[in-house]
Every structure is written in structure tokens, then in C-alpha cells.
Amino acid sequence: MQLSRREAIVRLALLMGASFVTPRLQAADFGTSSTPPDGFTPADLALLDEIGDTIIPPTDVPGAKAVGIGAFMAMMVTDCYAAPEQRAFRDGMTAIARSFRTRHGVDFVGAAAADRTIFLNEINAALRQPKTAESGAPAPKYFRIMRELTILGYFTSEEVATKVRPWIEVPGRYEGNVPYRKPARSR
Amino acid sequence: MAIPSSHVYDAIVVGSGISGGWAAKELTERGLKVLLLDRGQNVEHIKDYKNALKQPWEVPHRGRATNAFREAHPGAQSRWRSPGLNDEWWADETKNPYVETKPFDWIRGYQVGGRSLIWGRQSYRWSDLDFEANARDGLAVDWPIRYADLAPWYDHVERFAGISGNRDGIPQLPDGEFMPPMDLNCVEQHVAARLEAHYGGKRRLIQARVANLTQAIHDRAPCQYRSKCHLGCPFGGYFSTQSSTLPAAVKTGNLTLRPHSIATRVLYDKDRQRARGVEVLDAETRETIEFSARLVFLCASALNSAWLLMRSATEVWPGGLGSSSGELGHNIMDHQLGAGASGRVEGFDDRTVYGRRPGGIYIPRYRNLQGNEGRGYLRGYGFQGSANRSNWQRDVAELAIGSDLKEALLEPGDWSMGIGGFGEILPDHANRISLDPQRTDAWGLPVLAMDCRLTDNDRAMRREIISDAVEMLEAAGVKDIKTRDGHYNFGNGIHEMGSARMGRDPKTSVLNAHNQVWDAPNVLVTDGACMTSASCVNPSLTYMAITARAAAFAVAEVNRGNL
Numbered sequence: 001m002q003l004s005r006r007e008a009i010v011r012l013a014l015l016m017g018a019s020f021v022t023p024r025l026q027a028a029d030f031g032t033s034s035t036p037p038d039g040f041t042p043a044d045l046a047l048l049d050e051i052g053d054t055i056i057p058p059t060d061v062p063g064a065k066a067v068g069i070g071a072f073m074a075m076m077v078t079d080c081y082a083a084p085e086q087r088a089f090r091d092g093m094t095a096i097a098r099s100f101r102t103r104h105g106v107d108f109v110g111a112a113a114a115d116r117t118i119f120l121n122e123i124n125a126a127l128r129q130p131k132t133a134e135s136g137a138p139a140p141k142y143f144r145i146m147r148e149l150t151i152l153g154y155f156t157s158e159e160v161a162t163k164v165r166p167w168i169e170v171p172g173r174y175e176g177n178v179p180y181r182k183p184a185r186s187r
Numbered sequence: 188m189a190i191p192s193s194h195v196y197d198a199i200v201v202g203s204g205i206s207g208g209w210a211a212k213e214l215t216e217r218g219l220k221v222l223l224l225d226r227g228q229n230v231e232h233i234k235d236y237k238n239a240l241k242q243p244w245e246v247p248h249r250g251r252a253t254n255a256f257r258e259a260h261p262g263a264q265s266r267w268r269s270p271g272l273n274d275e276w277w278a279d280e281t282k283n284p285y286v287e288t289k290p291f292d293w294i295r296g297y298q299v300g301g302r303s304l305i306w307g308r309q310s311y312r313w314s315d316l317d318f319e320a321n322a323r324d325g326l327a328v329d330w331p332i333r334y335a336d337l338a339p340w341y342d343h344v345e346r347f348a349g350i351s352g353n354r355d356g357i358p359q360l361p362d363g364e365f366m367p368p369m370d371l372n373c374v375e376q377h378v379a380a381r382l383e384a385h386y387g388g389k390r391r392l393i394q395a396r397v398a399n400l401t402q403a404i405h406d407r408a409p410c411q412y413r414s415k416c417h418l419g420c421p422f423g424g425y426f427s428t429q430s431s432t433l434p435a436a437v438k439t440g441n442l443t444l445r446p447h448s449i450a451t452r453v454l455y456d457k458d459r460q461r462a463r464g465v466e467v468l469d470a471e472t473r474e475t476i477e478f479s480a481r482l483v484f485l486c487a488s489a490l491n492s493a494w495l496l497m498r499s500a501t502e503v504w505p506g507g508l509g510s511s512s513g514e515l516g517h518n519i520m521d522h523q524l525g526a527g528a529s530g531r532v533e534g535f536d537d538r539t540v541y542g543r544r545p546g547g548i549y550i551p552r553y554r555n556l557q558g559n560e561g562r563g564y565l566r567g568y569g570f571q572g573s574a575n576r577s578n579w580q581r582d583v584a585e586l587a588i589g590s591d592l593k594e595a596l597l598e599p600g601d602w603s604m605g606i607g608g609f610g611e612i613l614p615d616h617a618n619r620i621s622l623d624p625q626r627t628d629a630w631g632l633p634v635l636a637m638d639c640r641l642t643d644n645d646r647a648m649r650r651e652i653i654s655d656a657v658e659m660l661e662a663a664g665v666k667d668i669k670t671r672d673g674h675y676n677f678g679n680g681i682h683e684m685g686s687a688r689m690g691r692d693p694k695t696s697v698l699n700a701h702n703q704v705w706d707a708p709n710v711l712v713t714d715g716a717c718m719t720s721a722s723c724v725n726p727s728l729t730y731m732a733i734t735a736r737a738a739a740f741a742v743a744e745v746n747r748g749n750l
Binding site for chain 1: 240242243244246248249251252253254255369370371372373375376411412413536537538539540541542543544579580582584585587588589590592593594596597598599
């Protein structure tokens with residue numbers, strides 16, 4: 001008899017009674033999705049990948065680019081944000097690309113990580129002082145969206161939720177007082 | 188017009204939520220052929236919990252609301268839905284509007300199983316502090332029952348539904364037939380000990396009592412600590428119609444479940460002074476069908492059961508069946524919530540938890556236990572809450588982007604402890620619902636207009652909920668305490684009650700002590716509509732007990748030839 005995945009898991013749980021760990025399930029990761037959402041070019045996604053990878057860079061564990069954060073941000077902005085926020089987001093991308101190039105003479109994508117980090121941290125700092133108007137520049141609320149979506153997409157990605165901070169879909173029991181240990185991270 | 192024999196039953200139960208599921212189970216198990224109606228679509232246990240086993244990265248938009256979702260769900264209910272995960276449950280606001288004469292959040296579950304699929308599962312017994320309250324305070328009318336009338340039925344429903352909890356020996360929150368409780372976590376234990384010491388046992392922090400299994404029962408596995416109850420549990424880990432009462436009713440062979448069936452009228456025989464059945468509008472075909480039965484149980488949820496009564500027997504009573512007292516649709520109550528406090532707890536950075544517990548803590552009512560203690564308000568409140576350790580979702584606005592932010596968010600954050608009050612709202616004739624003279628729903632049926640508001644009693648209580656929350660957290664050594672006083676609209680507690688209250692006198696109440704409509708004793712209303720006062724305690728377990736009691740009584744009356 002052919003069981004669906006769901007039935008198989010439930011039957012296993014009934015057999016085991018309490019604790020077991022669900023098998024890792026196949027899922028399409030957003031990083032591999034085919035066409036970018038409306039209005040985003042491959043170059044846009046590359047820029048968003050690099051912005052995400054500056055917010056959450058690769059260290060001993062992958063950074064945001066490795067989980068396809070550019071495509072995720074484009075999809076989320078398109079589907080979940082109102083038109084003015086979408087415009088602000090697009091304007092912000094343009095502003096980052098243009099002013100980075102003006103200052104450093106090279107494209108943001110592929111630039112040295114240190115330069116990218118310092119540059120975006122200036123925008124990030126402006127978020128903390130919302131009253132300070134930058135002359136001519138769009139309000140940095142677009143950067144709040146970039147930061148939030150990068151964190152959301154990164155920590156809920158399959159890569160991170162299986163290898164870096166393993167998500168246990170079916171814990172099977174509750175213990176309210178266990179020692180905290182840093183999880184061993186697979187490289 | 189003769190009703191075809193396929194449309195004749197012993198009993199018709201309107202609504203398949205917590206109360207209706209219990210009515211169907213108890214009636215079918217006593218041998219009655221039962222037609223169970225629900226206005227919404229069917230939801231099959233396990234099979235229709237389509238998103239219950241999705242991993243975080245499989246969740247569309249990671250659980251965030253899309254523009255399309257916001258457009259499709261403009262009402263108050265959108266705050267309670269899990270976007271992209273249980274959209275098809277709840278009520279479709281565009282097809283099922285209502286009129287807010289005063290602001291009212293009506294959070295409904297228009298599907299088979301009703302709100303039992305998506306409820307909060309907190310399950311506590313009421314006590315004589317509640318059943319004697321109106322008599323003691325000289326308010327509204329006296330409950331026609333006392334705790335002793337319900338105690339065996341609480342036993343009965345707890346054993347079958349599966350309630351986990353501790354036997355705490357608190358008179359105003361009676362112990363029951365519990366499965367072992369879920370653990371308090373280390374911070375909650377710490378806070379409980381500090382409160383015990385500070386208040387000398389007068390205020391107690393206990394494990395929440397929840398309708399989540401800690402032991403297997405029937406065909407149901409224990410809770411797997413996924414905390415995804417609102418998506419339906421493929422393990423049957425929490426009580427719902429689907430996991431619990433419906434399979435029991437189906438097993439008898441006496442049940443017919445009819446989804447997409449909007450009950451539009453109780454059919455009333457004025458010569459016999461009895462209901463003869465229920466008129467149903469098929470929500471899909473728009474066909475009108477009459478079903479007949481010797482018993483009719485209204486379990487359509489507090490406001491909808493009243494709506495149905497208001498539309499019935501209007502040739503005898505213009506205000507509808509049960510309106511002869513002048514109380515039908517009045518005395519609407521809820522629990523006010525959204526007020527409380529939270530703060531940071533130090534000293535547990537080397538501790539964490541395993542598993543995601545679908546419950547928390549409860550601080551039972553401690554105010555006005557002896558009646559009016561002169562605090563500027565009557566009755567009282569309990570607190571629910573929990574201690575939690577934050578994760579990456581906290582973000583850390585102070586941190587610069589880059590590897591520091593990443594490393595910080597890969598580690599757990601601070602522990603916090605939060606508590607929020609559930610406050611009793613007094614029965615008040617002025618708080619009412621009625622049929623709106625103009626507006627209709629997608630089926631051309633009149634909709635309800637809500638005219639309910641808080642009073643000075645509620646506002647005075649709310650102030651003390653907040654100051655008490657702060658005082659208790661301070662006593663427990665919690666740091667950086669922040670108060671919360673969220674906007675509360677009537678109905679927001681999703682504990683609406685009182686529209687067809689029980690009482691001792693047909694002149695001042697709609698139902699008698701066995702939930703029979705005074706004017707039609709074969710019509711029994713056993714959902715939140717029947718409540719004579721609101722207590723501050725979550726009501727669902729009491730609906731279960733009241734329904735089981737009324738069903739047993741009604742069948743006995745049938746067998747005695749009285750119905």
C-alpha cells in the first residue's frame with residue numbers, strides 16, 4: 001500500500017508512541033526557483049544576494065547568499081509588501097548600487113566584503129536615527145525590509161534549519177530545564 | 188408537504204464545534220439517530236491537515252501575510268489566521284459580514300469542527316465562586332445550577348477529551364480527572380516559588396491545564412510538542428471534534444454529518460408547543476430542505492444560536508423562539524484580555540528547553556473570593572502566560588550588520604516572563620445583539636448587529652490587572668518590566684457568551700436548568716449562549732460538561748415519554 005508522507009509519519013508516531021525524529025524531507029528550496037518575480041532581473045537578484053551576504057556573511061557556516069536570499073527577498077517584497085514599500089525597496093537597491101559605485105569606483109557585487117559591510121552599516125545606522133534626513137537619498141526604511149527579510153529567509157532556510165540550527169519538527173517530548181550547549185555545526 | 192423519511196431523525200444538532208461534537212457523541216451513544224449540521228465545509232481528520240507537517244522552509248512566505256491574503260481577509264479574523272497555513276478555516280468575512288453598532292471582533296470557525304480545530308485548549312473547571320456569583324452580587328439572574336450539578340459531567344468529559352494538568356487543590360479552580368501535567372520550565376518554576384513565598388500561597392502559579400494529551404488515549408497519540416495545534420494535529424494530540432467526539436459518534440452507526448448546511452430556522456409547531464425540526468439552506472446548491480426530529484440541539488456558537496432562535500417561531504413571538512422573556516440576544520459577555528506585563532529574567536542563560544510546549548502557566552483568580560472586597564469592581568481575573576527564551580526572531584536592532592549580528596542570532600537570547608489577564612465581564616441587559624434590518628449575507632440572510640461595550644467595572648478591573656501583573660513580576664525578580672494594554676474590542680476574547688441565558692424563571696431567562704428553551708422544551712441550547720455569567724475562566728470545558736449533561740437529560744426525557 002502506498003502511503004503518503006504524512007500518513008507514514010503519523011503511523012510511525014503512533015508506533016513509537018512518544019519520541020522520534022522525522023526524516024528529512026525533500027523540498028524545493030527558493031534558491032533554485034526558475035524565473036525571478038516580476039520586475040527583478042538576474043542582475044537585481046545578484047545585487048540582493050550580495051546585500052544579504054553582507055548582512056549575514058559566510059563564516060564557519062554559510063552566509064545568506066548560499067541560501068538564495070536574493071530570490072527570497074524579491075519574492076517576499078513582490079508578494080507581501082504594499083506598492084509604496086515595493087517602490088522604496090527598488091529605489092533603495094538603485095541607491096545602494098549607484099552610491100557604492102560613486103564612492104568606491106567598483107560595483108557592489110563582487111566588491112571587498114569590508115567595503116560592503118562599512119557601506120551598508122552606514123545605512124543601517126541611519127535606521128536607528130529615523131529623524132535624520134539624508135539630503136536627496138530615499139528614507140532608509142528599505143534597509144529595514146532588507147535586514148528583516150535576510151534574517152527571516154536565512155534562519156528559515158533548509159540549509160540553516162537542517163545543518164546549522166537543526167529544526168526538530170517532531171520533538172516528541174518537553175523538558176523545561178536542560179543545559180544549554182552550543183550546537184555542533186556541520187561545515 | 189410531507190418530509191421524506193430520509194429527512195427524519197431522532198435529533199438534529201446544529202453546529203459541529205466543541206459543543207455540537209459532544210451533543211452528537213452523547214446522543215448517538217444513547218441510541219438516537221442524529222443529524223449533525225455544519226454551515227461550512229468538511230474537514231477530515233488528518234487527511235485535511237494539509238500544512239501540519241511542513242518544515243519551516245516549506246511554509247509559503249514563511250508564514251507572513253501576502254497582499255492577496257490581506258485582500259481576501261479584511262476582517263478582525265485575519266489577526267488569528269496563520270497566513271498560507273489555515274486560510275480555509277475560520278469564517279469568510281466577505282460572505283459572512285456583521286454590523287458593528289459598536290466595535291466587535293467576531294472570530295468564527297465556519298467549518299466542520301468549528302473552533303475546536305483552532306481553539307486555545309485551556310481547560311479549567313468553573314466553581315461555585317462562579318455559579319453563585321450573580322446571586323451573591325444581586326446581579327442579573329441566579330444560575331439554576333451549581334458546581335455539584337456539573338461535577339460528574341466534568342469528570343466525564345475530562346476523561347474522554349484528555350486534559351493534562353496538575354491537581355493543585357485550589358477551591359476556586361477545582362481539580363479534575365487529569366492526565367499528568369506538562370512541565371513548568373526552569374524560569375516558570377523559579378517565578379512560581381517566588382510568588383509562593385511572597386504571597387504565602389494566596390496567589391499561585393500553576394501548570395496550564397490543557398486539552399493536549401500527555402498519554403495515548405483511544406486512537407490518539409500523545410502530544411508531540413510541535414506547538415502547531417492550529418494547523419490540525421495529525422497525531423490527534425489535542426481535543427477537537429475531529430480527533431475525539433466525531434469518531435466516537437461515527438462509530439455508533441447513528442450519525443449523519445451534513446456539511447455546507449446553514450440552519451435557517453427552527454421549525455416550530457405551535458399546537459404542540461414543540462419544535463418539529465430545522466430548516467436548512469444548502470450553502471452550495473442554495474436549496475431549502477426541511478429536516479424533522481423530536482430533539483433539536485443548538486450548538487452553533489453563542490451568537491449564531493441566538494441568531495437562529497431570533498428567526499424561529501416569529502409567527503408566535505415576533506422576537507423569535509425564546510424571546511418571551513425579553514432576554515434573547517441580551518446579556519452578551521466575553522473575557523477582556525490584552526492587558527498584562529512582561530520582563531527579562533536573569534540567571535538562566537545556561538538553561539534552555541527541549542520541545543515546543545502547547546501550553547504555559549495559569550495564575551487562578553485571587554480577587555473578590557469572598558464577594559465584593561471593595562476594590563472598585565466586582566468579580567476577578569486570572570492570568571495566563573509563560574517564560575520563553577528568545578531566538579533569532581528577536582533581531583537585535585543595536586547590532587551592526589555582519590558577522591556579529593549573525594553570531595548573536597545563532598545563539599539564544601534572553602529569557603522573558605510574560606503574563607496577561609483574562610477578566611470577567613458582567614452580564615448586562617444593555618449588551619445585546621439583534622438582526623440587522625438591512626444588511627444580508629451572501630445567502631440573503633439577515634446578519635447580526637453587535638451593540639456591546641465595556642463598563643466602569645471592566646475598566647477598573649483592567650487597571651488592577653496591569654498593576655497586579657507588574658507587582659507579581661517584581662516580586663519574582665523580573666527585570667525591565669513592560670506593561671501591555673492592548674486594544675480590546677468586545678469579542679476579542681473569543682469567549683462570547685450569554686445570548687440565551689439559563690435561569691430559574693421563564694420571565695427572566697431563555698433556558699431552564701437543563702438548557703431547554705422554556706417555550707419549546709425539545710429545543711436545547713448548550714453552547715456559550717446558555718451562560719448566565721461569564722466567570723474569568725476559559726469556558727469550553729464547561730460547554731462540554733453542560734452539553735453532555737443536557738444530552739443525557741434529554742434522552743431520559745424522551746425515554747420517559749416527556750419529549
